[in-house]
Amino acid sequence: MKALVPVKRVIDYNVKVRVKADGSGVDLANVKMSMNPFDEIAVEEAIRLKEAGKVDEIVAVSIGVKQAQETLRTALAMGADRAILVVATDDVHADIEPLAVAKILKAIVDEEQPGLVLCGKQAIDNDMNATGQMLSALLGWSQATFASEVDVEGNSAKITREVDGGLQTISVKMPAIVTVDLRLNEPRYASLPNIMKAKKKPLDEKSAADYGVDVSPRLEVVKTEEPAQRAAGITVGSVDELIEKLKEAGAV
Amino acid sequence: MAVLLLAEVTGGELAMDATAKAVTAAQALGDVTVLAAGASAAAAGDAAAKIAGVSKVLVAEDASLGHRLAEPTAALIASLAGDYEHIVAPATTDAKNILPRVAALLDVMIISDATAVVDGATFERPIYAGNAIQTMKSSDAKKVITFRTANFDAAGEGGSASVETISAADNPGLSEWVENKVAKSDRPELTSAGIVVSGGRGVGSEEDFALIETLADKLGAAVGASRAAVDSGYAANDLQVGQTGKVVAPELYVAVGISGAIQHLAGMKDSKVIVAINKDEEAPIFQVADFGLVADLFDAVPELTQKL
Ligand SMILES: Cc1cc2nc3c(=O)[nH]c(=O)nc-3n(C[C@H](O)[C@H](O)[C@H](O)COP(=O)(O)OP(=O)(O)OC[C@H]3O[C@@H](n4cnc5c(N)ncnc54)[C@H](O)[C@@H]3O)c2cc1C
Numbered sequence: 001m002k003a004l005v006p007v008k009r010v011i012d013y014n015v016k017v018r019v020k021a022d023g024s025g026v027d028l029a030n031v032k033m034s035m036n037p038f039d040e041i042a043v044e045e046a047i048r049l050k051e052a053g054k055v056d057e058i059v060a061v062s063i064g065v066k067q068a069q070e071t072l073r074t075a076l077a078m079g080a081d082r083a084i085l086v087v088a089t090d091d092v093h094a095d096i097e098p099l100a101v102a103k104i105l106k107a108i109v110d111e112e113q114p115g116l117v118l119c120g121k122q123a124i125d126n127d128m129n130a131t132g133q134m135l136s137a138l139l140g141w142s143q144a145t146f147a148s149e150v151d152v153e154g155n156s157a158k159i160t161r162e163v164d165g166g167l168q169t170i171s172v173k174m175p176a177i178v179t180v181d182l183r184l185n186e187p188r189y190a191s192l193p194n195i196m197k198a199k200k201k202p203l204d205e206k207s208a209a210d211y212g213v214d215v216s217p218r219l220e221v222v223k224t225e226e227p228a229q230r231a232a233g234i235t236v237g238s239v240d241e242l243i244e245k246l247k248e249a250g251a252v
Numbered sequence: 253m254a255v256l257l258l259a260e261v262t263g264g265e266l267a268m269d270a271t272a273k274a275v276t277a278a279q280a281l282g283d284v285t286v287l288a289a290g291a292s293a294a295a296a297g298d299a300a301a302k303i304a305g306v307s308k309v310l311v312a313e314d315a316s317l318g319h320r321l322a323e324p325t326a327a328l329i330a331s332l333a334g335d336y337e338h339i340v341a342p343a344t345t346d347a348k349n350i351l352p353r354v355a356a357l358l359d360v361m362i363i364s365d366a367t368a369v370v371d372g373a374t375f376e377r378p379i380y381a382g383n384a385i386q387t388m389k390s391s392d393a394k395k396v397i398t399f400r401t402a403n404f405d406a407a408g409e410g411g412s413a414s415v416e417t418i419s420a421a422d423n424p425g426l427s428e429w430v431e432n433k434v435a436k437s438d439r440p441e442l443t444s445a446g447i448v449v450s451g452g453r454g455v456g457s458e459e460d461f462a463l464i465e466t467l468a469d470k471l472g473a474a475v476g477a478s479r480a481a482v483d484s485g486y487a488a489n490d491l492q493v494g495q496t497g498k499v500v501a502p503e504l505y506v507a508v509g510i511s512g513a514i515q516h517l518a519g520m521k522d523s524k525v526i527v528a529i530n531k532d533e534e535a536p537i538f539q540v541a542d543f544g545l546v547a548d549l550f551d552a553v554p555e556l557t558q559k560l
Contacts, residue, residue, distance in 0.1 A: 013515070017383035026384050098352070099361050122496065126379050130352035130362045133322065137356035142426035143322045145349045148489070158430065163345040164443075164498070165262065166490045169430040170321065182496060183483060218361040222374060222387040230521065233542040235533075239555045242527065245543050251447075251504040251525040252471065252560065 001115035001152075001174075003046040003055045005080065006105055007039040007062050009071040010125040023223040026125075028092050035071045038120025040078075041180045044187040045150055046118050047079035054152045055116070057081050061108055063088050063101050069203065076198035077190030083201070084108060088208040088215045095126055100208070100215040102134035107211035109139060114175065116157075121146050121179040132179035142172035145179045253282035253372065256332060258341035258350065259300050261288055261320075266296035269444040270342035272303050272406035277399040279305045279407070280369040281338045286310070286413070289325055289420075291318030301413040309413050314420035319429035320346045326353035327421035333358055333394060337372070343398035343499075351396050360392035365499075367403040381495040381518035401443060402501035402522060435488045439465075442474045442491065447504045450476030450493055450520070453484060454509020454530065454549055461486040463549070464508060467557045476500065476520075478510045494519035509549045512537025529553065 011017065011026070012034040018027045035043075049055040060075035062068040063086040072083035086104055088096045109117065122129035136143035148167065149160035152174070160169045162181045172178075190198070208215045236242045246252045255278045260267035266288065278284045285308040288297035297311035310332070316324040329350070333339060339354060341347035343365050355362040367385070368376040374389045375397065442448065449471065451464035461481070468475045477487035479494060493500055495518040505523035510516060512528070512535055520526070521540050528541035531548050538544040545552055 011380070017380040017514075019384045025386075026380055097361055099356060099359075102356060124381065124495070127377075127381070127495065128352075128362065128364050129348050130355070130364060133349065133352035134356035134362070136322070137326065137353040140424070143349075143353065144427065145322070146345060161345075162489050164490060165432065165434045166488060167433040168319070169432075170319075170427050171430050172427040173425075182479065183489065218392050219363065219388040219390050222370075222389050224379075224384050224386045227378070227382055227385050227521075230526075230540050230542075233526070233538070233540075233544060235538070235544045235546065239545070239547075239552055239559060242543055242545050242556065243559055246504070246525070246527070249525055249542070 001055050002057045002059065002112060003049060004109060004112060004114040004117045005039070005042050005046050005058060005060050005075065006119050006131065007043065007060055007071050007075050008036040008123045009033050009062060009064055009068040010036045010123055013037055013124055019224050019226050023225060025093050025221060025224050033067070035074050036120050036123045038122060038180060040187040041182065041184050042118040042120050043075050043078050043080060044185045045180060048185065049152060050079070059084065059112060059114065061086065061105065063096055063104050065089055065092050067092070072203055073198050074190065076201045077195040078188060081201065083203040085203060085205045086208060086211070087205065096215050097217050097219065098128050098130035098134050099218065100213060101131050102138055103213045104208060104211050105135050106138045107213065116152070116175060117177045119177065119179045121181050132177050136177040142176045144170055144172050144176060146181045147178050148181050148183045150178060150184065254336045255282045255284045255338040255340060256329070256336040257284055257286045258329065258347060259286050259288045259296060260342055260344050260346060261290045261293055261296040264290055264292040264295060266299040268299065269406055269441070270344055270401050271300060273401040273404040274340060274342040274399050275303050275305050275407040276404045277366070277369060278338070278340050281372055283307050287312065287329065287332070289317045289328060291315050297415050301415050302409050302411050304408045304411045306411050306413040309415045311415060311417050312420050316423035317420055320350065321427050321429065322349045322353050323426045324421065324423045325350045326357060327424065329354045330357040331421045336394070338395050338397065340397045340399060342401045347398045351398055355396040358394055358396065360394050360396055361390065363388065363390065363395060363397040365400045366397050367400050381514050382521065383514060400499055402499045435490060439468060440472065440474045442476055442498050443500055445474035446502050447471045447473035448476045448500050448502045449473045449506045449508065450478065450510060451481050451486065451508050452478035452510030453480035455481060455486055458486045463553045467506070467553055470557050470560050478516050507537050508553060510537055511535045512540065
């Protein structure tokens with residue numbers, strides 16, 4: 001079975017985010033970019049399935065700017081077999097919406113015929129939490145979101161999902177779309193020899209037009225603002241003082 | 253203009269707080285019809301009919317809707333979509349599973365986690381773990397939206413909406429429910445509690461997490477946790493507060509042994525009063541705290557519990 005893993009290039013999760021002065025978005029010029037942490041978990045899971053003999057080929061896909069090539073090289077260095085880059089914009093500040101991404105992924109799935117698509121549950125930039133669900137709808141496939149355990153057994157997979165009340169286990173028919181949560185696994189680091197080898201792995205470059213998908217946004221950004229700042233607080237010297245302050249504030 | 257609101261129904265029961273908060277958000281958009289779907293949903297539908305501002309309730313009962321599996325539930329909502337300009341839900345894990353699927357079936361974008369309604373097409377939502385707030389205007393004919401419940405007050409009771417029974421859509425039969433592992437607790441529910449006490453990695457072990465629970469019980473509070481505390485097995489996954497966990501905005505939030513990473517702050521920085529107890533005075537949690545106590549939690553928390 002082939003596994004397809006979409007990966008997104010996003011601002012590194014340790015970087016302090018700054019809103020651009022003109023309110024058009026967040027400043028991404030000269031900022032460290034990395035693979036979306038949830039997508040790393042998806043890549044790792046695909047590799048583990050391959051190591052377990054349940055997947056025989058891993059194809060990583062990224063949709064966005066040309067620089068997403070680096071993100072794909074990271075996926076290849078971790079253990080993906082080949083990569084497809086779909087250049088959909090040349091503006092590093094443009095975010096391709098989940099619906100457009102899902103449409104491009106659908107076209108790639110139609111070509112590649114994977115048995116499993118493993119996605120991150122959300123991207124830490126737009127925090128939409130939507131691409132996997134949308135792809136699943138477009139394909140008419142089964143969907144298992146927020147996975148913390150994935151157990152593929154022949155024509156079905158048992159997936160444990162992190163939900164508001166605790167954990168829910170469902171069984172989905174293959175082919176399936178699975179979106180992964182934080183506790184599914186701990187992604188490996190790529191070793192230096194694997195980073196070197198990854199440079200020679202195949203990376204196809206396509207454009208959104210090759211798949212006939214219109215990527216123009218449905219949601220127009222009216223403005224982007226800093227969140228309201230909290231008023232500065234105080235340091236209390238003891239538990240007694242804390243209780244006194246909480247009583248004054250009417251909090252207890 | 254009509255709004256279809258997917259009620260939060262768990263095991264046949266209406267989650268009143270989440271649903272009533274979404275009703276408040278939805279009322280700004282038009283006439284609200286609530287959909288109560290489940291293996292049994294009639295009681296939930298009757299409860300929803302009493303929420304002020306709801307004009308109609310649709311009840312769909314079918315085994316396929318029992319565990320809120322995305323495929324049959326999304327198919328049902330898409331089949332009803334013709335009559336509505338907005339399809340909305342509280343931003344629970346159920347709705348986040350289902351509504352993006354509905355949006356794609358309708359060929360429209362999803363607007364996740366909206367925190368404010370500007371007008372019928374324009375919404376505010378946090379991005380980058382709440383480090384920026386974006387105002388987005390939709391050009392889609394239908395708007396599919398999940399509302400972050402922490403940002404809206406619950407609609408009151410006193411409604412008397414009509415209740416109509418409808419049938420489920422065809423079940424595509426793609427997935428099946430196997431089991432739930434639900435932690436039973438007598439404590440208040442995290443997202444609706446007035447006070448939340450959360451523990452982080454600093455608490456150090458599952459046994460010592462009892463310190464957090466005892467303090468919470470003294471305050472009548474819900475218990476929360478950082479990702480590190482959940483990953484280390486001190487607390488259950490459904491207690492995680494943050495960018496990828498639950499978003500809370502109680503009257504009082506007490507963070508114990510939590511450093512204050514942006515991903516954690518994303519889930520609690522709209523709380524009214526924030527208390528931080530941490531032995532490291534440089535911990536970023538102190539930057540959002542109204543009252544910071546630099547202390548060893550193993551001394552401070554038992555003392556606080558005793559003196560309250
Ligand atoms: C994609 C992504 C998503 C994430 N989502 C979330 C999320 O939703 N929620 C979340 O919480 N995190 C999330 N994180 C993780 C986040 O980045 C932090 O790693 C996490 O919040 C740290 O948890 P912590 O504060 O408990 O642990 P630490 O950062 O290790 O802090 C422990 C604190 O305890 C203090 N301490 C230790 N001993 C004592 C003592 N005896 N007395 C008093 N204080 C003590 C220390 O001084 C320290 O400040 C996410 C990360 C990523 C990459």
